[in-house]
Amino acid sequence: MQSPVIILGAGDVRLGGEALREPEGAGIAAIEALLASKPRAAVVTEGGMPGFFRASVAIERGVPRVIVPRGALGASWLADLASRAATFDAELYEHDDARGYTRVRPSGRRVAVGAPDPEAWAFAAGDAAGDAARAAVIGLAVDEAWEAAAERAEPLPVDREIEGLPGHLEEIAFRNGDKPVLYLVVGAGEVEAVRARYAGAAVVERAAPVAVERSTGRRAYGDEGEASAHLFISDNLAQAERAAALWAEDSTRNVVALGALMGYPGCCTAAFAALGERGNNASLVYVTAARSRALGAPFHAALNVAVRRVVPFTPCSFGCARAIAWAERVLAGLPAERASALVRALGRPVLYLDEARAVVFEGARVAGEEITDYERAFFLPTGGSPEEAMRARRVLGALLAGGGRLVCGGDAFEVCGAAGTRRILRCAPQLGVMLPFGS
Numbered sequence: 001m002q003s004p005v006i007i008l009g010a011g012d013v014r015l016g017g018e019a020l021r022e023p024e025g026a027g028i029a030a031i032e033a034l035l036a037s038k039p040r041a042a043v044v045t046e047g048g049m050p051g052f053f054r055a056s057v058a059i060e061r062g063v064p065r066v067i068v069p070r071g072a073l074g075a076s077w078l079a080d081l082a083s084r085a086a087t088f089d090a091e092l093y094e095h096d097d098a099r100g101y102t103r104v105r106p107s108g109r110r111v112a113v114g115a116p117d118p119e120a121w122a123f124a125a126g127d128a129a130g131d132a133a134r135a136a137v138i139g140l141a142v143d144e145a146w147e148a149a150a151e152r153a154e155p156l157p158v159d160r161e162i163e164g165l166p167g168h169l170e171e172i173a174f175r176n177g178d179k180p181v182l183y184l185v186v187g188a189g190e191v192e193a194v195r196a197r198y199a200g201a202a203v204v205e206r207a208a209p210v211a212v213e214r215s216t217g218r219r220a221y222g223d224e225g226e227a228s229a230h231l232f233i234s235d236n237l238a239q240a241e242r243a244a245a246l247w248a249e250d251s252t253r254n255v256v257a258l259g260a261l262m263g264y265p266g267c268c269t270a271a272f273a274a275l276g277e278r279g280n281n282a283s284l285v286y287v288t289a290a291r292s293r294a295l296g297a298p299f300h301a302a303l304n305v306a307v308r309r310v311v312p313f314t315p316c317s318f319g320c321a322r323a324i325a326w327a328e329r330v331l332a333g334l335p336a337e338r339a340s341a342l343v344r345a346l347g348r349p350v351l352y353l354d355e356a357r358a359v360v361f362e363g364a365r366v367a368g369e370e371i372t373d374y375e376r377a378f379f380l381p382t383g384g385s386p387e388e389a390m391r392a393r394r395v396l397g398a399l400l401a402g403g404g405r406l407v408c409g410g411d412a413f414e415v416c417g418a419a420g421t422r423r424i425l426r427c428a429p430q431l432g433v434m435l436p437f438g439s
């Protein structure tokens, strides 16, 4: 039997032959089912995020020809898609009835579709560097009135810690047999303890000082930063050595090979490899959220990366069945009491700004970009500096205290509660995305 042509998206299309069509509103499971039929071509019928991410997922899963409607994506998104196609040896075409098919070649131009504008973001972060007060409000237009309100406000309380969770949940995944190689970044002082824990295994060590940029979680390898060790642990020495070698080279091709050695789901590794920019952890959260919405994927609590990274990789969507299964095996490997505390903590919606600023809601109901009702909000503890965290907690405390309804609008965050309506304007780089986990 010849492999089929699939049609992805809600738009209209006229095709000469037979094709399998994505049922409307069926969500990610239906897209996965179509991709599992090993199609010879995918015809995407719409533009915007739904069209872009459908085309991308087809490319990542090895569909050899992907066709998008001419003009529907815009030049820069189309250029990024062409780079993705080149990464996976796929052919990308634009099509309309008047002009037929045109092959789209990569230009090397990349954009982070679904993420805040990286230039505006880098500019704001650079502008606030070394200034905790400004770093704490990147993306928020804090005028004099807000300044005064923040001064008076109770800082948003910090979320409760879950007692007794192991520092590296990846170690459970390794014990579960989900990872041929376990990769840990530890402080130089911790190396001996890790070696003792894995006395029977091969441990390959690479030293690299690492400095972590606070708002993005970006790791900068260089001379500055705290001394740390990168450990590659495996029952198979050759695999540990290969992982260490691939890691040191850091190329797109290696992302796929490394992901396989780490035991990450192939769909998630492929989605990660497709990206032009992979170093900004905060950007990855936005991209995954946008992609999840575009593909109709649920936000599964086990993948609530803002509360706790149960899986060490970036899932291809927050509804990825393979990533969820991976996470659930980790949760099952925890003592029951810890697991249930973690599951409760994960099943809460989050307003995510960046790696240093996120808010989790309790007693909340979510509808799209709106929390229709919440009782309490907590600041998620992060790696940010204490001064930065305190200022962020004051500003967010002034906005969110007391519960109510939160609307994440394009130009402002607005809270309507018992104490009236409060509104804070957003500014470049427009940080803030609702992650409706547990809703």
Ligand SMILES: [Zn+2]
Binding pocket: 265, 266, 267, 268, 269, 315, 316, 317, 320, 321, 322, 323
């Ligand atoms: Zn996946």
